[in-house]
Amino acid sequence: MLFRKGISMISFDKRALMIGAAVLGMGVLDAAPAYAQATRTWVSGVGDDANPCSRTAPCKTFAGAISKTAAGGEINCLDPGGFGAVTITKSMSIICDYTEGGVLNTGFNGVIINAADTDVVTLSGLDILALQSNPGTNGITFLNGAGLHVRNTTIKGQGTQGISFTPGVGKTSFLNLDNVVVQDSGTSGNATTGAIKIAPGNSGTATVTITNSRVTANANAGLRLDLTGTTGTKINAQVSNSTFSNSAVGMLIKAPAGTGTINMSVTNTIVANNGNNGVFGNGSGVSARFATTTITNNGSSAAGVSAGVTAANSAAVQSYGNNFLNGNFNNAAAAADGAFSGPVAQQ
Amino acid sequence: MTKIKLMTTAAAMLAGGLLAASPACAQATRTWMSGVGDDANPCSRTAPCKTLQGTISKTAAGGEINCIDPGGFGGVTITKAISIICDDVEAGVLVASTSGIVVNAASTDVVTISGLDIFGPSTVPGTHGINFLNGGVLNVRNTTIKGFATNGITFQPQTTAATMNLDDVILIGNGTVGDATTGTIRVTPAANVTANVMLNNVRASGNVNVGLRLDITGITGARINAQVTNSQFTNSGVGIILKAPAGTGIIDASVTGSVFSGNANSGVVGNGTGATGRFGTSTITGNGSGSAAAVTGVNAVGGATLSSYGTNVLDGNFNNTNTLSNGAFSGTIILH
Numbered sequence: 001m002l003f004r005k006g007i008s009m010i011s012f013d014k015r016a017l018m019i020g021a022a023v024l025g026m027g028v029l030d031a032a033p034a035y036a037q038a039t040r041t042w043v044s045g046v047g048d049d050a051n052p053c054s055r056t057a058p059c060k061t062f063a064g065a066i067s068k069t070a071a072g073g074e075i076n077c078l079d080p081g082g083f084g085a086v087t088i089t090k091s092m093s094i095i096c097d098y099t100e101g102g103v104l105n106t107g108f109n110g111v112i113i114n115a116a117d118t119d120v121v122t123l124s125g126l127d128i129l130a131l132q133s134n135p136g137t138n139g140i141t142f143l144n145g146a147g148l149h150v151r152n153t154t155i156k157g158q159g160t161q162g163i164s165f166t167p168g169v170g171k172t173s174f175l176n177l178d179n180v181v182v183q184d185s186g187t188s189g190n191a192t193t194g195a196i197k198i199a200p201g202n203s204g205t206a207t208v209t210i211t212n213s214r215v216t217a218n219a220n221a222g223l224r225l226d227l228t229g230t231t232g233t234k235i236n237a238q239v240s241n242s243t244f245s246n247s248a249v250g251m252l253i254k255a256p257a258g259t260g261t262i263n264m265s266v267t268n269t270i271v272a273n274n275g276n277n278g279v280f281g282n283g284s285g286v287s288a289r290f291a292t293t294t295i296t297n298n299g300s301s302a303a304g305v306s307a308g309v310t311a312a313n314s315a316a317v318q319s320y321g322n323n324f325l326n327g328n329f330n331n332a333a334a335a336a337d338g339a340f341s342g343p344v345a346q347q
Numbered sequence: 348m349t350k351i352k353l354m355t356t357a358a359a360m361l362a363g364g365l366l367a368a369s370p371a372c373a374q375a376t377r378t379w380m381s382g383v384g385d386d387a388n389p390c391s392r393t394a395p396c397k398t399l400q401g402t403i404s405k406t407a408a409g410g411e412i413n414c415i416d417p418g419g420f421g422g423v424t425i426t427k428a429i430s431i432i433c434d435d436v437e438a439g440v441l442v443a444s445t446s447g448i449v450v451n452a453a454s455t456d457v458v459t460i461s462g463l464d465i466f467g468p469s470t471v472p473g474t475h476g477i478n479f480l481n482g483g484v485l486n487v488r489n490t491t492i493k494g495f496a497t498n499g500i501t502f503q504p505q506t507t508a509a510t511m512n513l514d515d516v517i518l519i520g521n522g523t524v525g526d527a528t529t530g531t532i533r534v535t536p537a538a539n540v541t542a543n544v545m546l547n548n549v550r551a552s553g554n555v556n557v558g559l560r561l562d563i564t565g566i567t568g569a570r571i572n573a574q575v576t577n578s579q580f581t582n583s584g585v586g587i588i589l590k591a592p593a594g595t596g597i598i599d600a601s602v603t604g605s606v607f608s609g610n611a612n613s614g615v616v617g618n619g620t621g622a623t624g625r626f627g628t629s630t631i632t633g634n635g636s637g638s639a640a641a642v643t644g645v646n647a648v649g650g651a652t653l654s655s656y657g658t659n660v661l662d663g664n665f666n667n668t669n670t671l672s673n674g675a676f677s678g679t680i681i682l683h
Contacts, residue, residue, distance in 0.1 A: 045392045045415070080415050080435070081392060082377050099435050100413045104377055127432060131376060131409035132457070156430070156459070157409065183486065184457050214547070216512050217457060217484045245545050245574075246484065246510045272574045272601070273510065273543040292628075296601040297543065297572035324627050324656060325683035327572070327599045340683060 037070040045081025062086035062094060062103070077101045077125070087112040088121050097125035097152055104129050105136035110155070115145035117171065124151040128158075132184055135159030139185065142166065147174035147207075158185040161197045162218070165208070169201040177210045186219030186247070194220035195247060203232040213242045221252040222274070225262050227285060233260030243270040250274045250298065255285025256313065264288040275300040278308050278328060281315030281341070289344050291320035299329040299336055306330070306338030318344040374407040380433075382418025399423035399431065399440070414438045414462075424449040425458055434462035434489055443471035447495070452482040454507035459486040467494035469520065475501045476521065484510045491517040498522070498533045499554070508541040515548045522555030522583070530556035531583065539568035549578040558610070559587040561598050563621070569596035575605050582609040586634065591621025592649060600624040611636040614644050614664060617651030617677070625680055627656035635665040635672060642666070642674035654680040 041053035042065070049064030051057035053075075059065040061084040065075045074093040077083070080100035085108060092115075094101070103110045103126055110128040113121050123140070130136030139155035141164040142148050148165070155162040162182035167173035175198070186194040195218035200206040208225075215222040222244035227233045235255075244250035250271035255262045262285055271278040271293065278298035281288055290309075299307030308328035311317040319325075319340035330336035378390035379402075386401030388394035390412075396402040398421040402412050406429060414420070414433035422442040423431075431438075440447045440463055447465040450458050460477070467473025476492035476499045479485050485502070492499040499521035502511045511534070522530040531554040536542040544561075551558040558580035563569040571591075580586035586607030591598040598621060606629065607614035614634040617624050626645075635643035644664035647653040655661075655676035666672035 080379075080413055100432065102377055102411075102413065106376065127411070127413075129377070129411050129430070131407070132428065132455075133409050154432070154461075156457075181488075183459070183484075214512070214514060216486070216545075217510060243545065243547060243576075245512065246543060270545070270547070270574055270576055270603075272545060273572055294574065294576070294601055294603055294627075296574060296625075297599055319683055321682055322658075323683045324601060324603060324625065326625055326680060327601060327623070337683075 037068055037073070039070050039073040041065045041069040041073065041075050042078045043075060043081065043083050044078040047078070066092065085110050087114065089115050091115065091119040091121065093122040094126065095122070095124045101126045102129065103127065105139070106130045106134040107136065109137045109141050111140045112143065113141070113145050113148055114143040117144065117146060119145045120147050121145055122149040123153060126153045128153065128155045130157035132157050135187070138164040139182070140164070142173070142175065144168055144171060145173060147176070149176045150180050151178045154181040156184045159187050160193050161185060161195065163196045165198045165206060167200045167204050167206055170203045171201070172205040174207040177213050180213040182215045183217050188219045191220055194218055194224050195222045197224045197226065198235055198237065199226045200230070200233050200235065202230045205234040205236070208235065208237040210237070210239045211241050215243065215247070216245045218247040220247065221249045222247040223251045225253045225264065227255040227259040227262065230259050235262045237262065237264040239264070239266045239269055241268050245270065245273045247274050248276045249280050250278045252280050252282070253286050253288050253315065254282045256283040257285065259283070259285055261285045261287065266293055267291045268293065270294045272297045274298045276303050276307065277310055279310070279317060281311045281317040282313055284314035286315035286317065288316065289318045289320065290323050290340065292322050294324040296324060296327040301331050303330045303336065306336050308337035309340055310338050311341035315341065317341050320344055320346050374405055374410070376407050376410040378402050378406045378410065378412050379415050380412060380418065380420055381415040403429060422447050424451065426452050428452065428456040428458065430459040431463065432459070432461045438463050440465040442473045443468055445473060446475040446478045447473055448477045449480065450477070450482050450485055451480040454481065454483055456482045457484040457486070458482055460490060461488040463490045465490065465492045467496070469494055472496040477501070479503065479509070479511065480505055482509055484512070486512045486514070487516050488514045493518070493520045495521045496523045497529050498531060500532045502534045502542060502544065503536065504540050504542055505537045506540065508543070510543040513546045513549050518551040519553045524555050527556055530554060530560050531558045533560045533562065534571055534573070535562050535566070536569045536571065538566050541570040541572070544571065544573040546575045546578050551583065552579065552581045554583040556583065557585045557588050558583045561600060562588065562590040563595045563598065564590055564592055566595055571598045571600070573598070573600040575600065575602045577604045579606045580610070581606065584610060584612045585616055586610045586614045588616040588618065589622040589624050589651065590618040592619035593621065595619065595621050598622045602629055603627045604629065606630045608633040610634045612639050612643065613646050615646065615653065617647040617653040618649045620650035622651040624653045625656065626653065626659050626676065628658045630660040632660065632663040637667050639666045639672070642672050644673035645676055646674050647677040651677065653677045656680055656682050
């Protein structure tokens with residue numbers, strides 16, 4: 001890790017020197033251009049967006065830094081701060097793992113990714129915050145790009161989704177979530193809002209990996225994979241070592257007949273204390289397989305007949321036979337574990 | 348965008364100042380503390396405050412307090428939705444003879460604490476590290492709690508259903524010798540109140556009495572839903588106890604991937620007809636001592652149900668005659 005960072009610092013220094021020389025040379029011949037873009041830029045809680053975003057003259061906001069960061073480059077945080085919302089339209093990393101990297105987004109989106117089809121975006125170490133009394137729109141909304149990595153990030157208080165992943169018509173994109181917390185998001189009374197929503201456009205494909213993430217106390221669904229109203233659409237999703245708790249539905253997997261397919265694997269995960277359902281599969285396009293996963297204590301006075309696992313409308317919600325499915329209860333406080341739609345053999 | 352908004356606000360305040368007396372400092376959504384701050388400041392990034400108690404009054408409901416640099420920030424009473432996030436620096440809460448953090452908020456309020464080092468000195472221990480009385484949700488992450496005489500964490504919702512999520516929390520050196528009701532983590536909702544509790548990656552070690560005490564003794568209509576995963580309860584008197592005597596209420600607990608070991612009296616105890624615990628892929632070993640009773644591994648008494656999914660490791664527990672005393676689960680339960 002240190003070695004890798006050292007190497008990249010050296011190359012940055014060299015490049016900055018060369019750019020500096022080039023700018024100096026040009027200045028003699030012509031009016032100097034606006035700041036050249038650096039590959040590594042810096043923000044600080046006491047920076048200034050009039051600065052070049054260098055290590056010694058950092059910027060103040062992500063939006064201010066991004067225009068001074070080369071495509072494929074990286075923004076780092078020098079010290080703690082609230083760095084504001086940002087729209088990303090190119091390959092880019094924002095890495096603030098060692099200090100508070102705040103984004104306050106009351107009333108609007110926190111991070112918008114709307115990049116080219118080949119662009120990969122990485123976010124790590126952010127703290128995306130809005131208020132339940134003044135919620136954000138989406139914490140992160142992905143509209144276009146090759147893919148998005150989100151790591152070590154907390155998202156809370158969003159009115160629409162904590163993370164909305166909606167690659168467009170015919171596009172193929174990936175989403176990797178690793179050590180992500182989503183809480184207090186979604187809006188009561190608007191069932192399509194929630195914590196994490198994956199919904200590609202017609203003939204689109206979303207490939208999603210979620211690991212080591214905690215999704216808790218959101219309105220509506222913790223994880224919503226939803227192809228409703230699309231055709232030829234596909235979601236491949238792997239969920240492991242994560243928890244989905246205290247929302248209305250832990251996981252909603254919805255692919256009505258004629259829409260497309262959702263191919264999902266859930267391992268070593270806990271789905272608990274959700275008010276209506278733990279796991280709800282809906283539609284013949286759903287094929288979800290569960291292993292070593294705990295689905296317990298879902299249900300409430302508002303819950304339906306089956307609060308643990310429900311497979312509706314020919315959804316396949318299958319078990320490898322080693323899940324902990326107990327202690328779910330319905331609105332009569334009677335046991336309501338439901339059942340997997342069938343077994344699938346371990347190899 | 349933020350900058351424009353701030354400028355507009357500043358202009359508005361300036362204009363307001365001409366017309367009327369300016370109000371006290373408005374509350375900010377994100378506020379800042381520093382080890383060298385001053386509570387007379389507005390708790391901004393450039394003029395941070397010094398203590399949690401000083402900062403919280405300048406933080407809007409639902410807002411967040413961050414730490415600029417390391418410090419001891421003192422105890423605090425929380426009465427509104429708030430986050431205290433200090434994951435990247437030492438954020439100390441040192442209290443003696445009192446509680447570190449008291450949560451007594453409205454039933455819809457979410458309180459999140461991450462990255463604190465809550466500490467009562469062994470010479471003059473604190474009361475509760477965290478004492479939750481009322482609120483909607485309490486999230487505690489990346490936090491260490493040590494040296495509290497009553498409990499490291501006491502979760503006792505008094506009026507409405509509440510949720511507690513513990514994630515990457517360490518508890519050591521809590522509880523008081525000679526007072527069996529003290530210990531490490533205690534969950535005790537009031538009558539007719541439900542407590543939902545999830546523990547993930549919690550390490551409770553070297554505490555007095557019980558590591559995790561789910562207890563509704565003497566309380567009617569109470570319910571505890573609990574999930575414990577990837578956690579360790581070691582070197583206390585009892586690893587985990589689920590206690591719901593007949594006529595009180597329901598405790599429904601799921602325990603997976605966890606370790607109960609080195610506890611002097613028992614690894615796992617269930618007590619009462621209202622208590623149901625289901626265990627999978629958990630290790631219960633090395634519990635017992637010269638003062639231990641006949642059964643030191645798993646002990647279901649008073650009609651409690653302690654079920655096994657058949658995937659647990661239950662061996663190597665011993666009693667006061669140094670003989671093997673694993674005890675047994677009260678029954679098995681099938682995997683699905």
